[in-house]
Amino acid sequence: MKRVFHFGLPLVTSLLLLTACEQKPDFEYYYYEPEDYALLSQYLNLPQRPDNYSTKLPKHLEAQGLFARAVDQDKAILGRVLFYDKNLSKDKKVSCASCHRQEIAFSDDKPVSRGVFDRVGTRNSIALGSVLNFSAYYGTDLFGPSGIPFFWDNRANTASEQNLATMTNPVEMDMKHPEIVDAVKAQPYYAPLFRMAYGDETVTIQRISEAIANFVNAIGSYRSKFDREAEKTIGTEVWSNRERLNFSGFTPAENRGKQIYLDNCASCHSPLQGRPMKMFANNGLDATITDKGVGGITNQPAHMGMFKVPLLRNIALTAPYMHDGRFATLEEVIDHYSTGIKPHPNLSPELRLGSQPRRFNFTPQEKSDLIAFLHTLTDEELLVDKRFSNPFK
Numbered sequence: 283m284k285r286v287f288h289f290g291l292p293l294v295t296s297l298l299l300l301t302a303c304e305q306k307p308d309f310e311y312y313y314y315e316p317e318d319y320a321l322l323s324q325y326l327n328l329p330q331r332p333d334n335y336s337t338k339l340p341k342h343l344e345a346q347g348l349f350a351r352a353v354d355q356d357k358a359i360l361g362r363v364l365f366y367d368k369n370l371s372k373d374k375k376v377s378c379a380s381c382h383r384q385e386i387a388f389s390d391d392k393p394v395s396r397g398v399f400d401r402v403g404t405r406n407s408i409a410l411g412s413v414l415n416f417s418a419y420y421g422t423d424l425f426g427p428s429g430i431p432f433f434w435d436n437r438a439n440t441a442s443e444q445n446l447a448t449m450t451n452p453v454e455m456d457m458k459h460p461e462i463v464d465a466v467k468a469q470p471y472y473a474p475l476f477r478m479a480y481g482d483e484t485v486t487i488q489r490i491s492e493a494i495a496n497f498v499n500a501i502g503s504y505r506s507k508f509d510r511e512a513e514k515t516i517g518t519e520v521w522s523n524r525e526r527l528n529f530s531g532f533t534p535a536e537n538r539g540k541q542i543y544l545d546n547c548a549s550c551h552s553p554l555q556g557r558p559m560k561m562f563a564n565n566g567l568d569a570t571i572t573d574k575g576v577g578g579i580t581n582q583p584a585h586m587g588m589f590k591v592p593l594l595r596n597i598a599l600t601a602p603y604m605h606d607g608r609f610a611t612l613e614e615v616i617d618h619y620s621t622g623i624k625p626h627p628n629l630s631p632e633l634r635l636g637s638q639p640r641r642f643n644f645t646p647q648e649k650s651d652l653i654a655f656l657h658t659l660t661d662e663e664l665l666v667d668k669r670f671s672n673p674f675k
């Protein structure tokens with residue numbers, strides 16, 4: 283049997299018993315078989331009642347046609363354990379969470395990531411908390427060709443493809459598929475978790491990657507100050523003005539920053555922090571092509587030097603910035619857009635005037651307003667959400 287629910291006595295009787303005498307009521311709820319839970323509890327802090335991994339996005343996001351898709355709860359729980367398990371790497375020192383740390387919105391504070399044996403990668407870890415919810419617009423399995431692919435160069439189509447690529451990448455976790463399966467089989471806590479998720483204890487690479495995908499698909503950020511304010515405006519004049527009027531709960535600096543953002547940044551990064559307006563673009567970081575980005579995958583000259591347009595949720599927490607982590611602070615990022623954009627054959631039209639790179643020439647006041655606005659995109663709840671925390675004791 284997959285799970286047992288023991289409701290020894292009806293609720294009313296239990297409550298009566300509770301008030302009637304000191305005795306503990308015979309009212310228990312088991313999700314796991316008691317012996318399974320005892321085994322799991324030797325290694326893991328999992329709640330006896332399972333966490334709920336379904337997501338309801340706020341209305342201002344739903345109004346943009348964005349909905350979180352169903353996530354399988356049991357697979358997500360298994361995925362959570364796998365995400366934090368260092369046994370899945372060659373030197374047993376690296377887990378997904380090594381480069382995606384919850385307290386900094388599932389990003390990494392190094393310019394480029396370091397994997398097993400301290401091997402140095404080539405790109406900056408993408409903050410999983412920059413995305414409003416992976417299942418709302420990521421993946422060709424869920425959305426066909428309009429689904430946003432994974433990685434800076436959009437080379438993985440689905441969450442499963444993404445995590446398999448990472449686990450086998452020599453500078454990340456460096457494991458072969460059979461090694462991953464063996465590492466999972468060797469840990470006693472996986473047998474009950476696989477039974478809950480799949481009905482039996484068989485460990486396969488497909489199941490492992492599907493479970494991690496369910497966990498990743500549940501991650502998202504949608505509880506920031508920006509979201510609370512945007513939510514309040516639905517049905518009001520602010521909403522019908524497509525967010526151009528001031529938010530009542532914002533400071534003057536945050537509202538000024540919002541206008542500057544809408545005028546100069548939203549055409550790529552999304553006005554309402556919904557889904558990016560473009561799948562990829564060149565934002566003038568280099569005059570020559572160093573990392574080919576999307577072009578390295580498609581081999582098309584028109585895609586050379588182009589990278590995923592990231593959402594900017596939690597951006598204040600996820601330094602350093604850009605695909606190679608070249609900017610240490612938001613000030614440096616704004617200086618880049620202000621006066622540092624370089625010419626490039628594929629430089630996006632929004633960032634050029636004719637053939638020349640555009641100069642926004644922001645004043646010091648405008649720069650600090652913009653930064654004040656970017657700080658409203660921080661979702662403090664995600665950073666402490668227990669459902670996504672390290673379950674290991």
Ligand code: HEC
Pocket residue numbers: 365376377378379380381382395396397398403405406407408410413431432433434435444445448449453454455494498
């Ligand atoms: C060694 C550091 C490292 C480890 C370990 C790691 N990642 Fe990443 N992750 C990165 C880097 C770097 C990128 C961007 C790589 C690129 O675009 O080429 C990334 C990108 C991603 C993305 C793409 C997000 C997007 O918006 O496109 C997801 C999802 C992700 N990682 C999940 C995981 C999962 C799940 C695991 C564990 C199986 C994992 N990562 C392990 C460093 C790491």
Ligand code: HEC
Pocket residue numbers: 409412543546547548549550551562563564565567588589590591592594597600602603604605606615616619630631632633652
């Ligand atoms: C033409 C589209 C476009 C416009 C307009 C644009 N950006 Fe970007 N932005 C990008 C792309 C593409 C990247 C990723 C580039 C890379 O890493 O190679 C990016 C990256 C960023 C990052 C770093 C994100 C991270 O996770 O590292 C920040 C911050 C940012 N942009 C802020 C802004 C601000 C502020 C503005 C307005 C002043 C702006 N952007 C305008 C396309 C754009």
